[in-house]
Amino acid sequence: MSLNKLVLAASLGLGLSLLPITSFASVPAQTAVSQSAITPDQALQMLIDGNKRFVDGKMVERDLTKQVAATGAGQYPYATIIGCIDSRVPHELVFDAGIGDIFSARIAGNFVNTDILGSVEFATAVAGSKLIVVLGHTSCGAVKGACDNVELGNLTHTLSNIAPAIYATTDIPGVRNSKNKEFVQAVADKNVELTVQNILDRSPVIADLVKQGKVKVVGAMHDVATGQVTFTK
Template identity: 40%
Template sequence: MCGDETRAKISRRSAIAIGMAGAGALLSPAALAQTVSDPGSAAAPTSPEEALQLLKEGNARYVANAPVNTDHSLERAKRSAGQRPFAAVVACSDSRVAPEIIFDQGLGDVFVVRVAGNFINEDGLASLEFGAAVLGVQVIVVLGHTACGAVDATITSVEDRKLPPGHLPSLVEAIRPAVYDVMQQDPADLLSAAIAQNAKLNAEKASASEPVLAGLHDKGKLMTVAGVYDIATGIVEFL
């Protein structure tokens, strides 16, 4: 029995490794079936454009206080068999930003990568590659938000020419390019401009990431967009 279980685990790991190898190639249907089970939720979108539209419609429901995904106990047993998210969201760790709620999606619909300042590092890229190549994500949203403390701290660091203590400099280093970009334009609202630019730069980074994400973009199987979530109104503005 133990030998059978070990061989099954090795088989699943091999399927993932083989599928992730190559220039953005997706796993074959047979290999994909070994790593992802259909939890039996709503029909998946048929294109990245349709996937994005589902997020837009969900946000509209959230803003109107008319969500449809309110009973998270529904199909809990089916979800335990696997996941098939249609979208990935790179979100800030801010406790007021909850992608599943903001876009009114059910559990298992959104693959979320979170870090303060919603930037994409190597770990984030690897997570997004897994979401797109293995789980079948069709759209990636890099989601900034109003009053972002990480971006604000980066602006302060740049203006004061002083790094914050501890491990916070790693956040500053990641967000600083967006701050430098908008400072040259002398915007009326530096924080808002930097938040938007940070989302844009990281969306561009994801879409250009070779070989996996860029390959899926080239084939029309994946779309990456930037957006900013307004905490006060609930509205997501896609940039």
């Protein structure tokens, strides 16, 4: 099957048995029908495929104006991403997604608090998103700042949310600060892992959706040098 047909199938969440499509511009925005047909595993694969297109320079050509019009009366995203505010990790771009495809919560250090958990509960339990991704990234300034015990206004409190990942990272030799790149990356990885667990521990709503098989929660790491996203199950 051609890449065109695969892309359209993924965007609709309807598998691979679609009629031939020759124009990427015809890829529609998500609807209630297409969203409901997507499983958590399919939503994950759609992000994996979208990132591959991004890395390969084969991004879908979308008519964003039409997608704005199509989503004006409602939104039906298939995925929710909790990511860092880093300017090098724009979610819709790195996953080659369209308008109305992704809920995006961004905060320095990609951790969760009560407000973000409430937002993600809305995205899943109310608005029907099938997948939650905690997306960290390499060379994370928030992680570096936390490792260096940076103190600056309200940022001091923000970075304190990364401290558990620092304490839990004990097997990396060398200094325990931003000068040790291996240590910084290990903390970033651990921070994603702990955030995934925090979502399940602190949100009975999401934990129940996961138990029912309606939602999946996964971690991922974005390489800012290549654009590639690696998922952890």
